[in-house]
Amino acid sequence: MTAQRLKWLGVAAVAAGLGLAPVLLKFFGGLFWINVIAEILIWSLLAASVNLLLGYVGLLSFGQALYFGFGMYGVAIGISQFGLGLWPAFFLGIAAATAMAAVAGAIAVRLTWHYFAIITVVFSLIFYFVAMSAKSITGGDDGLSFSAPPLWKAAGWLLTDRTVQYYFIYLVCAACFTGMAFLIASPLGMRFNAVRDNEQRASLIGINVYYTRWIAFVISGLLAGVGGALFALFGRYASASYMFYHVSGEAVVWAIVGGIGSLLGPLVGTALLILFRELVSGLWENYLIAVGAFVILVVMFAPRGIVGIFSDLVEGRDRRKADARAALRNLAEAE
Amino acid sequence: MSPVLEVADLLASIGRVPVLRGVTLHVNPGETVALLGRNGVGKTSTLRTILGLLPRRGGRVRFNDKDLATLAAHQLSGEGIGYVPQGRGIFGNLTVEENLFLGLRHRPDPSIPDYIYARFPRLKERRQQSAGTLSGGEQQILALGRCLMRSPRLILLDEPTEGIMPKLVNEIRREIAAIAGRGVAVLLIEQNLRTALRLASRIYLMEKGVIVHEATPQQLSADPSTVHRYLGVSL
Numbered sequence: 001m002t003a004q005r006l007k008w009l010g011v012a013a014v015a016a017g018l019g020l021a022p023v024l025l026k027f028f029g030g031l032f033w034i035n036v037i038a039e040i041l042i043w044s045l046l047a048a049s050v051n052l053l054l055g056y057v058g059l060l061s062f063g064q065a066l067y068f069g070f071g072m073y074g075v076a077i078g079i080s081q082f083g084l085g086l087w088p089a090f091f092l093g094i095a096a097a098t099a100m101a102a103v104a105g106a107i108a109v110r111l112t113w114h115y116f117a118i119i120t121v122v123f124s125l126i127f128y129f130v131a132m133s134a135k136s137i138t139g140g141d142d143g144l145s146f147s148a149p150p151l152w153k154a155a156g157w158l159l160t161d162r163t164v165q166y167y168f169i170y171l172v173c174a175a176c177f178t179g180m181a182f183l184i185a186s187p188l189g190m191r192f193n194a195v196r197d198n199e200q201r202a203s204l205i206g207i208n209v210y211y212t213r214w215i216a217f218v219i220s221g222l223l224a225g226v227g228g229a230l231f232a233l234f235g236r237y238a239s240a241s242y243m244f245y246h247v248s249g250e251a252v253v254w255a256i257v258g259g260i261g262s263l264l265g266p267l268v269g270t271a272l273l274i275l276f277r278e279l280v281s282g283l284w285e286n287y288l289i290a291v292g293a294f295v296i297l298v299v300m301f302a303p304r305g306i307v308g309i310f311s312d313l314v315e316g317r318d319r320r321k322a323d324a325r326a327a328l329r330n331l332a333e334a335e
Numbered sequence: 336m337s338p339v340l341e342v343a344d345l346l347a348s349i350g351r352v353p354v355l356r357g358v359t360l361h362v363n364p365g366e367t368v369a370l371l372g373r374n375g376v377g378k379t380s381t382l383r384t385i386l387g388l389l390p391r392r393g394g395r396v397r398f399n400d401k402d403l404a405t406l407a408a409h410q411l412s413g414e415g416i417g418y419v420p421q422g423r424g425i426f427g428n429l430t431v432e433e434n435l436f437l438g439l440r441h442r443p444d445p446s447i448p449d450y451i452y453a454r455f456p457r458l459k460e461r462r463q464q465s466a467g468t469l470s471g472g473e474q475q476i477l478a479l480g481r482c483l484m485r486s487p488r489l490i491l492l493d494e495p496t497e498g499i500m501p502k503l504v505n506e507i508r509r510e511i512a513a514i515a516g517r518g519v520a521v522l523l524i525e526q527n528l529r530t531a532l533r534l535a536s537r538i539y540l541m542e543k544g545v546i547v548h549e550a551t552p553q554q555l556s557a558d559p560s561t562v563h564r565y566l567g568v569s570l
Contacts, residue, residue, distance in 0.1 A: 187437075190429060201424045206485065208407075329470070
């Protein structure tokens with residue numbers, strides 16, 4: 001079996017496993033875990049937004065929580081202040097995040113490397129403080145609670161039903177990851193790749209580096225925004241504290257641990273670290289020390305993350321074959 | 336006939352060190368011109384300054400009577416300038432086919448990929464293979480092919496035969512000749528005198544950031560002392 005096919009098999013297995021999770025958990029009597037998985041799925045979108053920029057375009061953003069926050073507040077304010085239904089509020093949140101990313105990106109992607117990282121932090125800090133101080137609108141640190149309108153009134157689907165809520169989140173996330181898979185394989189995805197590998201070369205074959213980065217930034221903001229919008233609906237709550245750059249930093253760690261530049265890496269990293277937190281934080285309050293040590297080990301010994309270890313295994317086999325063929329061919333040419 | 340590329344009194348420096356001190360040259364449509372010189376005389380810097388990768392401190396660069404200073408790097412290929420950097424500049428992670436089609440704004444004339452694949456059956460065979468697994472010579476040919484995809488009017492080549500196994504050098508020379516045969520002008524940077532003599536219709540010799548001599552291959556072949564003086568080789 002080729003590496004490519006094995007990879008898609010892995011993706012399909014993860015998708016099927018997550019799709020069946022409520023059924024399985026119900027059967028084993030652990031439905032409590034369904035909300036943990038739902039939360040993992042939501043946060044994995046934030047990690048995926050980091051991954052899109054870092055893994056595919058080569059830009060490290062420490063400000064993705066800003067777009068997460070815009071998605072979150074779009075929903076919360078849409079429902080609690082404007083009295084919108086669930087879907088209009090959901091799309092308002094996504095639109096707000098995307099618009100914010102379009103504006104911030106236009107400025108940020110002029111820079112690269114640490115300058116880019118710094119300006120993304122600055123943007124998110126500005127709006128973090130704005131959200132903190134605009135208490136009448138955002139609720140500041142205390143946050144904003146609301147009750148979610150029904151998902152589908154006629155069918156009586158409510159987010160308070162854990163299974164309904166889980167499938168809503170699951171399907172939205174599945175759509176996002178599917179979209180990302182298509183994006184990566186598209187001509188635009190190739191351009192992302194080229195810009196990441198060598199921007200000068202890329203521009204000399206006619207790729208507008210600035211525009212390509214900006215598009216990636218906007219799409220990445222959209223992903224984070226979807227995550228934020230789901231998060232608001234999931235907790236029926238929004239708080240400025242989720243816009244802090246710690247949240248952005250956590251997403252960077254999740255993405256790196258899972259595997260930068262792979263579709264499901266962010267999901268794996270997020271799952272691993274959130275599960276670790278759920279399991280260990282109750283037993284040991286300084287569990288973050290263990291997380292830190294683990295992250296250092298991953299960065300040192302598996303720079304392509306957990307998923308990278310597996311793809312190295314399967315791709316390594318294919319690559320060795322290809323290398324052997326290439327070496328034979330070059331020898332034949334030299335004869 | 337006005338030249339496709341006209342460079343006049345080009346000045347450039349890296350940091351405070353001047354690397355180009357008034358380079359003047361031109362390339363006529365469909366013509367292959369070689370720029371020869373020893374290591375470090377400013378050949379690559381000339382190309383990079385023409386393309387705007389090195390800031391221009393003075394002088395003019397006109398392509399089809401358009402000042403190149405007004406164009407961004409990514410607009411050059413659309414204007415008809417192809418560039419194959421030293422070390423080939425393909426994207427190793429992408430497949431051969433993805434490399435060829437990368438960054439194209441419009442579907443190219445389908446005869447071009449057909450032409451490329453017909454000329455290089457090996458690229459066609461390895462179309463779905465990542466370009467990083469190709470041999471150096473194949474990568475060079477892929478880079479040339481990628482330039483052709485954009486139907487350029489001028490291709491800038493930076494030492495295309497450098498580091499290629501001798502057997503493939505001839506093949507690459509043949510391909511450059513074939514490109515020129517399609518009416519594309521070529522500005523070829525070389526250290527290899529033989530390549531320049533075979534391909535170019537005019538040769539510029541460069542030293543210390545200026546053009547010091549211009550000759551046809553015939554004139555240069557008949558002038559061993561000039562060759563020895565500027566290139567340090569004997570014919």
